[in-house]
Amino acid sequence: MRRKKVLYLEIADTIKNDIQNNVYPVGSMLPTETEFEGLFEVSKITIRKAVEVLALQGYVEKKSGKGTTVISNRLFNKLSKGDSFSTILEKKGMTLSKKIVNIEKVTLEHEHPYFAFFGAEVTKITRMYELNEEPYIIFNHFIPGKVFQETQEKLADSSLYRILADNHLVVDHFKDQFSVSIIGAAEQNLLATDVTHVMKRVRKSFDNDGKVIEVSVALYNTEQYPYEMEFEI
Structure with a gap:
């Protein structure tokens, strides 16, 4: 074999x-x-x-x-000389905090774009990130339905990627796509804003066999603070 x-x-x-x-x-x-x-x-x-x-x-x-x-036991280590966005904010003296809004099991129709990744059932996690105590980013994570119960029980005190790793779902690499998205009243209420367009980042996380094990969709209110990237050369 x-x-x-x-x-x-x-x-x-x-x-x-x-x-x-x-x-x-x-x-x-x-x-x-x-x-x-x-x-x-x-x-x-x-x-x-x-x-x-x-x-x-x-x-x-x-x-x-x-x-x-x-020298490190983190699930993810930096493979380049770039700082994460959260690290950039912290260096500027800003506070980025997060809270869980909702965790639910969702049934996907066959036509849904994520059906090919997760099948008919998916665990959906909605989180809010606040910048200096003001709503800033809405995160929707989609992960396999089989980890729904454990996610409900442990996410408040554990890392999402630790929960995935404990279920033999280990992230090997990811791909990001950025675009501009129109948001509706529900997202405006969560972000406490009247803006209609926000930055959207879709991240697909893959295991070492190339299988998608997580999709996260983040909506950034960049009018509050622009998204930044820093790299050393």
Whole structure:
């Protein structure tokens, strides 16, 4: 049977999962290549490639003669020198907070564009982000229907992506699309505004097999504050 995934990537995912679950805490040293060789029963080259992947993803740091140190256990690490929008706002002294508006299970018709991703049932999460305590972004997340109950029970105290990861739905990469959207009275009420056009960002999150496991639709009231991106070169 043909392997679905390259062996060193499988090992990298296993070690990453252990890092995220504090088997290897931040600040600790990973086992040596020789120790991992025995643990996984693979070659040193395979282990070396797996650790290189983790270093590129920002989880570990390799130093010649000193071993490999765990430097992050976050589900997502920055793969570029760019700051997230929330980080940019925080640097400017602004406060971005979020609250859950609603969590519901929705039935999709076959013609719905998300039916191909999730089937007939989807979990829909609506969240409001406030900038300096003023409504700023409406987020609608669409994830598989099977995690509805767990999302209801845990989202207030847990990360959405942690819930997905605990259900073997791990985000490998995502794609963003930006456009201008016309909003109606319901969205205007949530955003406490009379503007009719807002910036819309649709993000599709994929697992490592290229399957969509989450779609988020965000509506930004950019009249309150423009969307910014910063990158170091």
